[in-house]
Amino acid sequence: MNETRIETLLHRGAEYQRAIVEFDRLWETGASKQRPERMMQLLNVIEDMSSRWYRLRSKVLDGKPKTALTPRANDGERGAGHPCIAGTGARQLGRVMMHPRTAGAAALLVAAVAVCIGLAIPNTVPLQFVEEGGVIEIVTLFAYLAAVLGIHLLPSPQMPSRDVLAVSVVLVAMGAREADLHTAMYGISILKARFYLDAPPHQVLGALCVLAPFAAAAAWLLHRYARRWLRPWSQWSVAMTTTAMLIAIAVIAKMLDRAPAVLGLVSDAPAPLLHVMLASEEVLELSLPMFALLAAAQSSLGPRASLSDRH
Structure with a gap:
């Protein structure tokens, strides 16, 4: 022995x-x-x-x-x-979550799923599945709720409690926008400049009071993290890369929402193209809270080396 x-x-x-x-x-x-x-x-x-x-x-x-x-x-x-x-x-x-290509791979997967759903309409997937008030939009609202809860439950050494609160307020605003609450007050979107030119003063004041907390949260985050975004991309953290992907997806989803009307494709374009664009918009919007939760999880893993150190 x-x-x-x-x-x-x-x-x-x-x-x-x-x-x-x-x-x-x-x-x-x-x-x-x-x-x-x-x-x-x-x-x-x-x-x-x-x-x-x-x-x-x-x-x-x-x-x-x-x-x-x-x-x-x-x-x-x-x-x-x-x-x-x-x-x-x-x-x-x-290790998978902290890989620098995780956000890009997830975005490609989301795009592929969106195209597949669009091509499956209406033979396999009903059109109501991707329309306003459909299944995807309802799931998106629950995803925003999960993202807000997840950000508070995941401890992050890189974000103090005030920053976490500001991110939560911004996500609540995005969820409210997805639920069309921005048109519920006065029957017209309070996010459009035309509203503030034509609406009575008391409605303008009410809209500004509603938007003030969200604008303050966004301004706070911009003040706190703007300098970090000015660094070279190789010095970004993985969470910053995921956040940048979230912003890019939000812009693309907004463009897809406006593209048919702007390009005059509502009546002239082939139905499969319109279905793919509609599905892409809804699926991309669904991915936004998921990317927010992914960025929060990456941030909760603590400080990491720059992206150039991971290749």
Whole structure:
């Protein structure tokens, strides 16, 4: 019997247990900005233990005549619920989320899904599925709700609570726009300049009061993060890249919304083209809260190197 190997095992097991206890303590009582760093330390310990996992046999535990130290046959014996497997899976998911091409790949996937849905109308997918008040729009509203909740639940060392609140207000505004609440007050969109030229003063004042919190939140975020966007793209964080993709998708969705009327395609264009444009607009709008939640998750992983360091 090799007593040195047993001592090594016990030492590693104690180290593993101490890491978990320390992680739990800091997670509950420590500063939120320390959580991502402690999480990565814990995952490193778990991964190290998973590569050196041993089982201690004894005649007391399993009736063997003598104590022996043998390695596990393979990772499959531990089971999917083993903390080593769970830790490795979480680490791999984190690497995928922090990859610089994740946002671009997700955008391409969204575009492909939108085109497929558009081409499937009306033979497979009913037109009502992508129209105003349809299934996709309803799902989009719930997605905005999930994004707002997710941003508050995900701790981010890079965003203080005031910034998180401002992002939530902006997402609420985007969700309200998707629900057409901007036309519910006076029967005309309060986002159009024509409203402020033709509407009575009391309606203009009411519209400004409604829009003031959203404008203030957007101005606050612009003040806080404008300088970061002026850096070279190679110095952007992954969360910034995802946010830029979100903004680009929002602009494209707005262009698709206006394109048929602007280009005079409402009556002249082939039906499949109009269906693809309509489906693309709705699916892209659905992806906006998902990209916001992805950016929040990437930010919650803590500070990372610039994009140039990940290639």
